[in-house]
Amino acid sequence: MLVRLMYASRAADSVDQDELLAILKQSKSGNATSGITGVLCFSGGIFLQVLEGGRMPVNALYNRIAADTRHRDVVLLSYEEIGERRFAGWSMGQSTSRG
Ligand SMILES: Cc1cc2nc3c(=O)[nH]c(=O)nc-3n(C[C@H](O)[C@H](O)[C@H](O)COP(=O)(O)O)c2cc1C
Structure with missing residues (x-):
């Protein structure tokens, strides 16, 4: 089963x-x-990350x-079962800004 978190x-x-x-x-x-x-966005000191893959590997990675002490106040925004990947081909895409 595929999930997106x-x-x-x-x-x-x-x-x-x-x-x-x-x-990265x-x-x-x-x-x-x-x-x-998935994809990792970083701007203004805030991370936003999407992870997609098998349920067990995604859950284990999220834990x-x-x-990880390189960030705090980790808030789960969504977790859903998916039919297909949105970021297929991106082991971790990035969108970063210094702002
Ligand atoms: C914001 C952020 C995003 C991360 N994203 C990933 C990721 O997508 N994949 C990954 O393997 N590790 C990611 N890491 C690193 C993990 O927290 C962890 O250090 C890494 O999986 C190695 O874990 P281990 O030393 O227990 O094997 C991320 C860390 C931070 C702070």
């Missing part, structure tokens, strides 16, 4: 451009091996992400 969070003060690139790099390699796709 979306959450928002507040970046830790330590998150700068280098840290953001490290998170880690996401792309981790997701490629677990069949997860790991929620425990």
